[in-house]
Amino acid sequence: MPSDAPATGSPGSTGSTGSTGDSGTTAATDVIHDIGYRHYDGPRLGRGYARRSLFTQSLRAAYGLGRSAKSKVPPALLFGIMCLVALILVAVAIGTGMDELPLEYTDYAIYLQPVIFLFIAAQAPVSVSRDLRFRTVPLYFSRPVERLDYVSAKYAAMASALFVLTATPLLILYVGALLAKLDFTDQTKGFAQGLVSAALLSLLFAGIGLAIAALTPRRGFGVAAVIAAFTVPFGAVSALQGIAWEQDNLGAIGWFALFSPIGLIDNVQSTFLGATPATASPEPVDPSTAAGTAALLVALALAAGCFLFLLRRYRKAGL
């Protein structure tokens, strides 16, 4: 039993013969008005437990578990699309007897980026906007949960939900590749690289999504704002990259990618994880090592920045 169990004896309770001496009878200074009801003297599970509960509950909520059937539709649909495409790719690879998968593990998230955008856009407001809108945030903070606990639990839950979304199809591809008896070392290496990239993507996207969603208590507007934060930079960067290609300014293509979240991931995995860059040019253009390193630093700084921003956001607990 945790040591922070409060003293249950009520100093002013006259004739409380029921209070057997096992609980201390020290005067509780934090009792405002004691009218003699029986106190809770069970175990107090503390901060760590509350944080873990908040994490599991947020992670389940991200997939609609424990919520209404209607809320399960969007996440289930998006998760289904992610897995279905992987299954089709595996079926094609096995059916036609290919000696490698139709696409690399690291390419998967890039090709299906709209689905990932939609997932984070649909579920980040679910995670934080509802708490703001129904003013449950002050209720959390009236418990032993601290600001850091709340933010880190929400952040970790969203990042984990995204990792499940991006890593499960990779696992399907990997299992399928092994069943098709493709080269074991090649596939394992590619799978590991894909997982690292998926982890970085989850961390970055969860941060951006939550930071934007925490600004608005309106779910609909939050969804649109989050999706805009991902697609607008992507659209703008793609247009600029296309122009840079036509102008034969190939060095600029990698640097342009720094301005869009998915471009950051693409740069990092092209530089460090042996992926084929998915730039908006007729042929893939490798970013320079400097652009790749810069992308990694920007991605990590952005994720950390979003975390700090969330901490700041909840300093005023009310709204």
Next chain:
Amino acid sequence: MLYHPTVARLTQRAILGRRRALILLLLPVLLIVIAIVVRVLVGADDEVTADLLGGFALATMVPLIGVIAGTGAIGPEIDDSSIVYLLAKPVPRPTIILTKLTVAVGVTAAFSALPTLVAGFILGGNGSRLAVAYALAAAVASVAYAAFFLMLGTISRHAVVFGLVYALVWEALLGSLVDGVKTLSIQQWALAVGEKIGQGGHVVSDVALPVATVLLVVVTAGATWFAAQRLRSLTLAGEE
């Protein structure tokens, strides 16, 4: 009566009120800034103009603003049940829908077609015919998107998500992989209209103009009619 000024004022405030107008304004400002930067660095070039206006303005900006304005015109009101106060007034429900649609179309066009025109003029090239072609396509798309997303707003509480699924997964992702999908894409229909005006083969659509026109009219009218029907028998769900 097809237009109700008070409903229009309330709708306009719901879409643009508080800081929302500023956030909506970010997109056109970004487009124009990029246009200026590109013009300074590259100079006037048809290919570049078509890339920027077709790839960014029409493919990303118009659907996004369409979703925000279209669903924002009615979604939040249904969401917090305050629509009952509007429905209780002696205003025909088709009038409510038509008014909200007018406002949504106006906002979408003002925040997407107008900046597209300005960006096209900034980028120059081809006697600015491309600017007019893409701006017209954006304006046509605004009408269809607004009507379609407004209908989604009356059908589902997750209208924003489903609208974005249509714009991003159907039009962008599947449209680039499966050719048949392009026949059923508002973006391509609008491009077909722009193709008629743009010269030099820079505006390309996969749909013929007559087909596109018919589909645009059918979708816009059909969505508006269906939204009005939905509003006539609206059931308010409780909070999830």
